[in-house]
Amino acid sequence: MDILGIPLQALLGQLMLGIVNGSFYAVLSLGLAIIFGVLKIVNFAHGAFFMLGAFTAFLLAQYMGLDYWVTLIVAPLLVAAFGMLFEFLFLRRLYGLDPIYGLLLTFSLVLVLEGGFRVAFGSSGQPFATPEQLRGTINLGFMILPLYRGFVIVSALLLCLVTWFIIERTSLGASLRAATERSELTQAFGINVPRLITLTYGVGVGLAAFAGVLAAPIFHVNPSMGSSLVIIIFAVVVIGGLGSIMGAIVTGLGLGVVEGFTRVFYSEFSSTIVFLVMVLVLLLRPAGLFGREEG
Amino acid sequence: MPAKPSFKTLVVSSAVLSLGSIASAMASDDYSDGVVRIGVLTDMSGIYTDLSGEAAVEAVRMAVEDFGGEVNGVPIEVIYGDHRNRADTGASRAREWYNNDGVDMINDLSNSGVALAVAAVADEQQRHAIVNSSSNIGLTNDYCSPYVTHYTYDAYSLAQGTGQSIVEDGGDTWFFLTVDFAFGIGLEEQVSEVVRDAGGQVVGAARHPLDTTDFSSYALQAQASGAEIIGIASTGADAINAINALAEFGVTPDQRPAALLLWYDDIVSLGLDTAQGLLLTNAFYWDANDETREFSQRFYERTGRMPNMAHAGNYSSTIHYLNAVEAAGTDAPDAVSEQMRELEINDFFASGGYIRDNGRMVHDQYLWEVKSPDESEYDYDFLRLVTTIPGEDAFQPLDESTCHLLNGN
Numbered sequence: 001m002d003i004l005g006i007p008l009q010a011l012l013g014q015l016m017l018g019i020v021n022g023s024f025y026a027v028l029s030l031g032l033a034i035i036f037g038v039l040k041i042v043n044f045a046h047g048a049f050f051m052l053g054a055f056t057a058f059l060l061a062q063y064m065g066l067d068y069w070v071t072l073i074v075a076p077l078l079v080a081a082f083g084m085l086f087e088f089l090f091l092r093r094l095y096g097l098d099p100i101y102g103l104l105l106t107f108s109l110v111l112v113l114e115g116g117f118r119v120a121f122g123s124s125g126q127p128f129a130t131p132e133q134l135r136g137t138i139n140l141g142f143m144i145l146p147l148y149r150g151f152v153i154v155s156a157l158l159l160c161l162v163t164w165f166i167i168e169r170t171s172l173g174a175s176l177r178a179a180t181e182r183s184e185l186t187q188a189f190g191i192n193v194p195r196l197i198t199l200t201y202g203v204g205v206g207l208a209a210f211a212g213v214l215a216a217p218i219f220h221v222n223p224s225m226g227s228s229l230v231i232i233i234f235a236v237v238v239i240g241g242l243g244s245i246m247g248a249i250v251t252g253l254g255l256g257v258v259e260g261f262t263r264v265f266y267s268e269f270s271s272t273i274v275f276l277v278m279v280l281v282l283l284l285r286p287a288g289l290f291g292r293e294e295g
Numbered sequence: 296m297p298a299k300p301s302f303k304t305l306v307v308s309s310a311v312l313s314l315g316s317i318a319s320a321m322a323s324d325d326y327s328d329g330v331v332r333i334g335v336l337t338d339m340s341g342i343y344t345d346l347s348g349e350a351a352v353e354a355v356r357m358a359v360e361d362f363g364g365e366v367n368g369v370p371i372e373v374i375y376g377d378h379r380n381r382a383d384t385g386a387s388r389a390r391e392w393y394n395n396d397g398v399d400m401i402n403d404l405s406n407s408g409v410a411l412a413v414a415a416v417a418d419e420q421q422r423h424a425i426v427n428s429s430s431n432i433g434l435t436n437d438y439c440s441p442y443v444t445h446y447t448y449d450a451y452s453l454a455q456g457t458g459q460s461i462v463e464d465g466g467d468t469w470f471f472l473t474v475d476f477a478f479g480i481g482l483e484e485q486v487s488e489v490v491r492d493a494g495g496q497v498v499g500a501a502r503h504p505l506d507t508t509d510f511s512s513y514a515l516q517a518q519a520s521g522a523e524i525i526g527i528a529s530t531g532a533d534a535i536n537a538i539n540a541l542a543e544f545g546v547t548p549d550q551r552p553a554a555l556l557l558w559y560d561d562i563v564s565l566g567l568d569t570a571q572g573l574l575l576t577n578a579f580y581w582d583a584n585d586e587t588r589e590f591s592q593r594f595y596e597r598t599g600r601m602p603n604m605a606h607a608g609n610y611s612s613t614i615h616y617l618n619a620v621e622a623a624g625t626d627a628p629d630a631v632s633e634q635m636r637e638l639e640i641n642d643f644f645a646s647g648g649y650i651r652d653n654g655r656m657v658h659d660q661y662l663w664e665v666k667s668p669d670e671s672e673y674d675y676d677f678l679r680l681v682t683t684i685p686g687e688d689a690f691q692p693l694d695e696s697t698c699h700l701l702n703g704n
Contacts, residue, residue, distance in 0.1 A: 123344035
């Protein structure tokens with residue numbers, strides 16, 4: 001059976017790949033949305049933290065001989081700690097100023113991190129082996145799916161749901177949301193808002209780093225692996241609605257699929273399609289698909 | 296209070312000073328602004344940094360040092376700049392160098408888009424450009440110039456090497472994964488021609504943007520095409536990601552990837568496990584003979600890495616340019632062009648190499664195969680020579696070139 005001259009089988013295959021890519025978009029844009037929601041900072045360094053996650057895992061495996069499963073936990077924690085230090089030392093000073101300052105600071109961090117890793121490891125990247133348990137493929141009937149990609153989908157979605165649950169359904173999430181909306185009032189209730197903010201930044205950065213470790217066996221670890229993604233992630237967050245947690249997750253997955261289909265029909269357009277969707281959404285629903293107009 | 300200089304000291308010192316300036320004027324009369332200045336325009340921060348980048352600058356510096364730092368008593372200076380893989384940035388930097396900074400020759404020029412743009416500026420400004428790191432054969436065809444030399448390799452030589460040998464080996468249906476700019480498209484065209492000439496068939500192509508990380512979708516398309524050979528018309532990180540994706544999706548046993556432009560550095564990055572058995576057409580390999588080993592050892596000591604063919608080409612072409620300046624006794628571009636085409640190139644990089652009227656440097660190319668991890672006996676022992684392609688066969692025959700400098704065009 002053909003749809004628009006493309007065999008159904010090929011379309012299903014691309015759908016699956018779209019979901020894999022969408023999983024990365026979802027985890028990354030989730031972190032970005034949380035950070036923007038709470039800190040009101042446009043975290044341009046999100047892609048760099050993604051790259052840092054991959055490189056940290058690479059270095060832990062290479063020089064300390066750590067197992068992939070250990071690095072999957074340890075690397076995001078280390079990068080999150082680095083992110084919290086960055087928030088504590090630098091980013092904190094910019095709250096309440098024009099968002100452009102935050103953007104400039106985080107962008108400069110991108111240049112420093114990417115430049116540093118390029119000098120140290122070169123531009124063509126380092127190989128990162130797929131964990132042994134996940135080598136091999138499964139035949140889905142319409143495509144041969146590498147086992148590891150299946151693992152990416154499952155773990156990314158699980159992580160997204162857990163994060164969503166914590167923010168929307170627990171008391172920690174409740175104080176977090178309170179701090180976002182009325183930070184002074186929240187502080188009056190005895191909640192340490194600055195610490196909560198640092199923690200939030202750490203979680204956002206940790207999510208990016210986790211996605212980085214997930215991506216390492218697929219994309220080859222190289223210094224620019226984050227910068228090609230970060231622009232798309234921004235578009236995802238804008239389309240989903242700034243600050244909307246569920247919006248970021250659903251839009252991330254959806255755009256991955258849209259992009260995958262574009263690769264089949266008109267490959268040259270695949271790097272542009274996300275932005276076309278963004279333009280349309282901004283025209284029709286300026287607050288994004290899941291956003292609320294601020295009154 | 297310091298003593299006032301006497302009248303006598305003033306006379307003597309001004310006489311000495313003027314003598315000095317007369318002497319230097321005599322030496323540099325034939326040399327624009329008294330210096331031969333070489334600019335290395337390369338990718339210092341992007342996807343092709345590993346292929347040329349800082350090591351390319353170092354190769355040119357080595358050549359200048361080996362040449363003695365001066366030519367006919369005139370000092371040689373090396374400067375460098377980053378074109379950021381953008382043709383407009385490259386072209387405006389070249390224009391600034393030629394017009395304001397007295398640059399006589401621009402070397403390296405990674406990225407075909409940049410190389411074509413800079414070649415146009417070189418032609419217009421009548422100054423030299425030597426292309427070592429890009430492949431587009433437009434440089435010796437429609438965009439040829441008496442001031443532009445295409446030195447190390449080109450898309451034609453890649454097609455004759457890797458493309459031809461795979462076709463001869465029986466791979467006659469092809470699908471291309473092509474990077475969407477001058478380099479990839481030019482390479483795809485050249486190889487398609489070789490495939491069709493041999494009676495083969497090109498069943499399709501997918502174009503991807505420069506610096507793509509995710510090739511899974513293209514890998515599926517390649518699988519679906521049913522072609523025997525998946526030709527990868529990209530290089531550096533793109534080619535590495537493509538090869539990995541094809542390996543990951545387990546292209547069916549009757550499909551094989553063929554990387555059309557692999558660099559020595561790509562093998563380092565891929566690792567022998569993944570790269571073993573791949574073919575590459577390279578003009579230079581560090582471990583080919585005693586001369587290449589001697590150069591590579593010195594290069595390694597300075598940069599901490601083994602040179603690839605572009606680095607070797609940067610060195611060799613700089614020496615050749617300086618030889619031409621020395622023979623011409625001037626850095627006047629026309630006289631140097633004439634000498635560059637007159638003099639033969641004999642060094643570790645080329646033997647009996649010469650530059651044709653369309654700017655093509657003709658020299659032997661080599662087809663290599665990547666060793667398996669078991670075959671590799673020492674550090675950087677990666678390649679095995681398959682065959683040597685004589686210069687005359689490796690490059691486009693002159694009668695096929697559309698260059699306006701050739702008779703009859």
